[in-house]
Amino acid sequence: MRFFKRIDLSLLIGLAFFISFGIMMVYSASFPYATIRFEDTEYYFHRQLFWAGLGFLLLILAMIIPYKVYRKLVPILIMLTMILLFLVLVPHVGVERNFSTRWISIGGILFQPVELAKVTMLIYFAYFYSRKEEYIDNFKKGVAPPLIILAIVFALILKQPDLGSSILIVFSCGMILFFTKIPFRHLFLLMMTAVIGVLFFAITSPYRLERITSFIAPFDDMEDSGYQLINSYISISTGGITGLGLGNSVQKLGYLPEAHTDFIMSIIAEELGFIGVLLVIGFYFFFFTRGLLIARRAADSFGKLLAFGITFQIITQAFINLGAVLGFLPITGIPLPFVSYGGSSLVIMMISAGILLNISYRKVP
Known part of the structure; x- marks a missing residue:
């Protein structure tokens, strides 16, 4: 009981309700497609329920394990992440879907290594910069080493191709740097390098360039590149203030692609x-707000930086997804945290939330 009094109980309860809401919406958004493809209206619902149950067990485990343990596991976590990201690109090992190779099959279960990379890179960056505070003025010794690993991870994910997740990881790790005492000149240089690099990779690939142009002018190609976004507009505009009612969507009846995943919003x-x-x-x-409060009250620099990283990563992912659904940002395939269908994403998100809750338990008064 003392444990549950010290953790951020409001965040835990809020997560439980929101994940339950997500499971309900996955069922509502997926049952027409599940009926057509598998002749089972509850196919995606049962799978999401299974992943949520597993995620909840791992959330509790992450909530109990002292977050300082991860500092000892950093070399193993980074090595495992890079091996898995490399295996995705190996023919007959990586699984291709929708012209992207982002999955590997483990015992018949598909897993996205990029989801693991999202949390392991945060742990690595928080670990390194919490130990190098006195050298943060020295770019070569106190700033550069993790950036080399980040560049390798970025390149491996970009090869899948998955520019959206690459940008998300770079931004989240950048936010950890932002909350250190890094000199502004170094931070500005890194920001400019990141922006130029992202723009270069975005416009030099025909596939990614099409994603950008389709979100700028979707009605120029209504039957192809703009089709998904236009049907998203129709879905959103039809709902009005109170909506058509749970289960009554028309767009999920084969009109809106990825209705239960990226476009569940x-x-x-x-x-x-x-x-x-x-x-x-x-x-x-x-x-x-709860994540920022937990970070501010963290007992040490490692916990503080890790809490900031987890909070900004989840919120940034939500922002990217919502921006794509509304047509403010290019469509990147980034799922909506805790809501979109997908086992790898949901489980890793719940583990990250468990780590955040453990940091809240070991806060300073």
Whole structure:
């Protein structure tokens, strides 16, 4: 009981309700497609329920294990992450879907190594910079080493190709750097390098360039590159204030691709209206404020930097997904945290939340 009194119980309860909401919306958004493809209306629902159950067990485990243990595991975690990211690119090992090779099959279960990379890179960056505070003015000794590993991870993920996740990881690790005492000149130089690099990789690939142009002018190619975004617009505009009612979406009946994964927010808007949208945004705002509070109260630099990294990564991922659904950002395939269908994403998100809760337990008064 003393343990549950010291952790951020409001965040734990909020996560439980929001993940339950996500499971409900996965069922609502997926049952037409599941019926057509598998003749089982509950196919995706049962799988998401299984992953949520596993994720909850791992969340509790991560919530109990002292976060300082991860400092000893950093070499193993980074090595495992890089091996898995490399295996994705090996023919007959990596699994291709939708012209991307982002999965490997482990015992018949598909797993996305990039999801593991999201949390292991945060642990690595928080570990390194919490130990190098006195050398942070020295770029070569106190700043550069983790950036080399980050560049390798970025390149491996980009080969899948997955520019969206690459950008997310770079930004999240950059936020950890932001909360150190790094000199502004070094931070500015790294920011400019990152922006130029992302723009270069975005415009030099026909595939990625098409993603950018389709979000800028989707109605120029309504039958192809703009099709998904246009149907997202229709879904959102149809919902109005209160929505059509749970289960009553029309766009999920084969019109909106990825309705239960990347574009599940469009179905939420259609079925639950603006009220449903506010519910989702309200949770992420709540998560953001609790995460910042946990980071500020963390017992040491490692916990502080790790809490900042986890908080900004989850909120940034939500922002990227919502921006794509609304047409403010290019479509990148980034799932909506805790809501979109997908075992790897949900489990890793819940583990990250468990680590954040453990940091909250070991806070300073």
